[in-house]
Amino acid sequence: MLENSKFCISFKFSGTQRHCPRQRPAARSCSAICCSLLYKLSLLVLLCVLGLLLLQNNSQLKTVEPLPTARIFCIISTFDFRHNSVAVHTKRTWSKKCDHHLFVSNDAHEEVEPAVFAHINDKWQQMRAQLEYVYKYHFDEGDWFLYINDDNYVMVENLRYMLHTYSPEELIYFGCKLRSETNQAYMYDRSGIVLSSAALSQFVLRAMPNQTICSPDPQGYAPYEELGRCLSNVNVLPGDSRDHLGYHRFLPFHMKDYFIGSLNYSLPHHKHFLDRSYYGLIDFKVPISKQLICTKMEYMPNIYNHYYLTYQVKIFGTPQRTLVNEIQKHPN
Numbered sequence: 001m002l003e004n005s006k007f008c009i010s011f012k013f014s015g016t017q018r019h020c021p022r023q024r025p026a027a028r029s030c031s032a033i034c035c036s037l038l039y040k041l042s043l044l045v046l047l048c049v050l051g052l053l054l055l056q057n058n059s060q061l062k063t064v065e066p067l068p069t070a071r072i073f074c075i076i077s078t079f080d081f082r083h084n085s086v087a088v089h090t091k092r093t094w095s096k097k098c099d100h101h102l103f104v105s106n107d108a109h110e111e112v113e114p115a116v117f118a119h120i121n122d123k124w125q126q127m128r129a130q131l132e133y134v135y136k137y138h139f140d141e142g143d144w145f146l147y148i149n150d151d152n153y154v155m156v157e158n159l160r161y162m163l164h165t166y167s168p169e170e171l172i173y174f175g176c177k178l179r180s181e182t183n184q185a186y187m188y189d190r191s192g193i194v195l196s197s198a199a200l201s202q203f204v205l206r207a208m209p210n211q212t213i214c215s216p217d218p219q220g221y222a223p224y225e226e227l228g229r230c231l232s233n234v235n236v237l238p239g240d241s242r243d244h245l246g247y248h249r250f251l252p253f254h255m256k257d258y259f260i261g262s263l264n265y266s267l268p269h270h271k272h273f274l275d276r277s278y279y280g281l282i283d284f285k286v287p288i289s290k291q292l293i294c295t296k297m298e299y300m301p302n303i304y305n306h307y308y309l310t311y312q313v314k315i316f317g318t319p320q321r322t323l324v325n326e327i328q329k330h331p332n
């Protein structure tokens with residue numbers, strides 16, 4: 001009986017039902033029922049196996065950590081003479097990707113809606129006041145605080161991704177890392193600086209009130225060096241923002257400066273960077289990360305091109321490079 005059924009099935013699969021062995025009517029009808037039952041059963045098993053295979057594929061996606069959810073609070077520094085030519089374009093594009101953002105300026109503006117810090121002329125003193133203000137009134141709105149210029153372009157998702165292996169409780173900050181003449185690490189002012197919430201609170205509560213460890217005096221063109229010194233005095237570490245390949249994620253110059261040859265030592269900004277880069281560079285070339293976080297705009301209206309190309313354009317015929325794939329490939 002069982003032998004027969006198996007025999008039947010093997011024929012059924014090859015689509016030659018009529019080759020079922022002849023039998024007595026009663027036995028035959030029984031065998032036919034079993035045959036068809038087993039046939040259905042085996043189809044079911046087949047479907048189950050297929051389903052399991054599919055599930056297994058999916059579960060690889062499902063067991064991956066969820067996308068990073070750290071809240072990024074963006075503090076975007078601008079000035080009255082840049083509101084219409086620069087800040088509005090940033091306001092209309094990437095600033096929306098921050099969990100919260102606040103422009104800081106020396107004057108009010110209807111669209112940019114900055115917090116106003118009037119009558120402070122020195123950049124360092126502005127920064128101190130602005131960071132203190134954010135600590136006082138917005139501290140609970142972010143896990144990480146990005147202090148950045150109005151003409152930078154930021155891929156906030158990539159920042160969140162870089163930070164997913166760190167805790168906002170760590171005393172750490174990131175950016176484009178340089179080394180001063182006194183061997184003090186600090187972040188370049190032409191790119192963003194991101195402070196953990198612990199670092200921000202240490203800066204405001206411990207560094208700022210103490211003149212020995214953090215100067216209240218004007219710093220001219222070197223406010224970021226002083227920030228580096230203050231932070232190191234309260235044990236905040238300058239983090240490494242490069243990716244797993246050692247490629248750079250915070251770029252202080254326009255994209256074309258990197259893509260057309262190498263940086264140019266006879267340009268003052270490039271020289272400054274090349275002289276002080278914390279990490280060694282070969283032939284003035286900066287390897288650019290595919291997990292790029294920050295770059296600088298040369299011509300502000302181009303920011304709409306960046307924004308569209310980053311978030312809207314679908315490239316057909318290439319596998320989607322999702323954050324999930326990246327996390328699978330490089331679980332830091």
Ligand SMILES: *[C@@H]1O[C@H](CO)[C@@H](O)[C@H](O)[C@H]1NC(C)=O
Nearest residue numbers: 206209210211212213214233
């Ligand atoms: C300021 O910092 C210095 C160096 O850490 C320390 O010796 C001094 O006691 C601090 N001053 C105050 C008022 O906390």
Ligand SMILES: *[C@@H]1O[C@H](CO)[C@@H](O)[C@H](O)[C@H]1NC(C)=O
Nearest residue numbers: 260261262263264265266267
């Ligand atoms: C570097 O900059 C200088 C000054 O602007 C310029 O004369 C020179 O052609 C540049 N070199 C390269 C290789 O772009």
